[in-house]
Amino acid sequence: MQPITDALQASIIRQQLGAATQWLHDIQVFAELDSTNRWMLQQGQCGEVCLAERQTAGRGRRGRQWESPEGVNLYLSLRWCFAQVPKNLPILSLVTGLAVVDALEDCAITGHGLKWPNDVYYAGRKLGGILLEAVGSLEQIVIGIGLNVNMLPETGAAIDQPWVSLREIHGAPMNRNTLASVIIERLLARLQTFPQLDVAQFQQEWQRRDVLDQRPVRVLSGSHVSEGVACGVDSQGQLQVRLRGGSIKTFSSADVSVRM
Ligand code: BTN
Numbered sequence: 001m002q003p004i005t006d007a008l009q010a011s012i013i014r015q016q017l018g019a020a021t022q023w024l025h026d027i028q029v030f031a032e033l034d035s036t037n038r039w040m041l042q043q044g045q046c047g048e049v050c051l052a053e054r055q056t057a058g059r060g061r062r063g064r065q066w067e068s069p070e071g072v073n074l075y076l077s078l079r080w081c082f083a084q085v086p087k088n089l090p091i092l093s094l095v096t097g098l099a100v101v102d103a104l105e106d107c108a109i110t111g112h113g114l115k116w117p118n119d120v121y122y123a124g125r126k127l128g129g130i131l132l133e134a135v136g137s138l139e140q141i142v143i144g145i146g147l148n149v150n151m152l153p154e155t156g157a158a159i160d161q162p163w164v165s166l167r168e169i170h171g172a173p174m175n176r177n178t179l180a181s182v183i184i185e186r187l188l189a190r191l192q193t194f195p196q197l198d199v200a201q202f203q204q205e206w207q208r209r210d211v212l213d214q215r216p217v218r219v220l221s222g223s224h225v226s227e228g229v230a231c232g233v234d235s236q237g238q239l240q241v242r243l244r245g246g247s248i249k250t251f252s253s254a255d256v257s258v259r260m
Pocket of ligand 1: 034057059062066074076118119129146147
């Protein structure tokens with residue numbers, strides 16, 4: 001097992017928070033959970049954050065498993081309660097992605113971006129993923145973020161897609177408490193203003209971070225495959241793809257890969 005160099009500590013994460021403390025209910029750190037999202041869905045409070053050193057049944061998108069080895073990555077969930085269902089709710093997971101990439105930039109990471117809908121990417125490899133789950137009524141959402149931080153290749157050998165860690169990008173291990181606190185800060189700030197989201201501004205921000213923009217893509221939606229050129233997201237956060245004839249097709253849920 002890879003040695004743990006910086007155990008997660010709620011007090012350190014909280015200490016490093018700025019203005020966001022006012023919107024935070026509590027931070028809990030667990031040595032092990034099946035899934036931080038599952039825990040938050042069942043017993044989290046509004047504005048509460050939980051992290052686990054290890055997940056035994058980490059959840060990924062589309063029912064996939066999220067590999068969650070001990071002590072080397074971030075597995076973080078936040079429960080957020082809106083006063084009413086925000087009209088742009090389908091965009092929330094993409095806005096969460098913007099919060100994560102901004103947080104990484106705050107930590108001097110560059111060259112990363114977002115692959116629609118929720119992947120944090122670096123040079124064609126996955127650095128992190130985001131999974132939103134609703135708590136029954138849609139005003140309450142659990143936002144789950146998984147980020148490869150200090151995981152070494154041998155520790156992540158079971159991951160079935162190309163991946164990268166911050167340690168590899170940065171050239172040295174990164175402090176997970178600091179990262180957690182910067183991510184929470186950025187995320188809470190975005191959540192505060194989300195009900196008044198300026199969609200046009202969101203689309204511009206997305207375009208700046210979009211690793212698929214103007215790339216030839218293959219989109220798997222159900223059992224149907226489409227090919228074209230990715231051209232951003234629409235006002236509902238749906239992926240837009242220009243097909244060969246020039247028409248634009250939009251996707252609300254799909255798996256996308258870049259065609260070589
Ligand atoms: C994806 O498939 O890309 C989404 C991965 C989301 C993983 C995170 S880890 C913290 C939180 N708890 C979970 O069980 N899943 C999310």
